[in-house]
Amino acid sequence: MFNQRTITIIIIVVLAAGLVLSASQCYVSLQNLKAAESLLRTYQQNEKVLSFTKLFIGKVLKAETEVSFEDRLQLENAVRDINNEDILDQWNKFTESKTEAQAQEEVKNLLELLVNKIAY
Secondary structure, rough: OOOHHHHHHHHHHHHHHHHHHHHHHHHHHHHHHHHHHHHHHEEEEEHHHHHHHHHHHOOOOOOOOOOHHHHHHHHHHHHHHHHHHHHHHHHHHHHHOHHHHHHOOOOHHHHHHHHHHHHO
């Protein structure tokens, strides 16, 4: 019925089809992994931004006395941990404010920037 050559060709075709199917599944899995990693980076960045924002509100905006050196250091480290040049630049504008009016304006700009940096 089937000779040796026909059986060999059928086996090769089945193996090739299996290889193509496995390769396509591997590609899809790799794309899903890349998407998941990107989403994880976004969540981690959002967490840092929200953590700094919460710390800023608690230590600066709700402060009834001058912000302590330890609190300023904690805020500085938290803003640097975000690793975002725009946020760091705005933070520096706030910390380098010369007048209370200028500081208030820079606080508004900082909070607006922080909210805008949160990705969803």
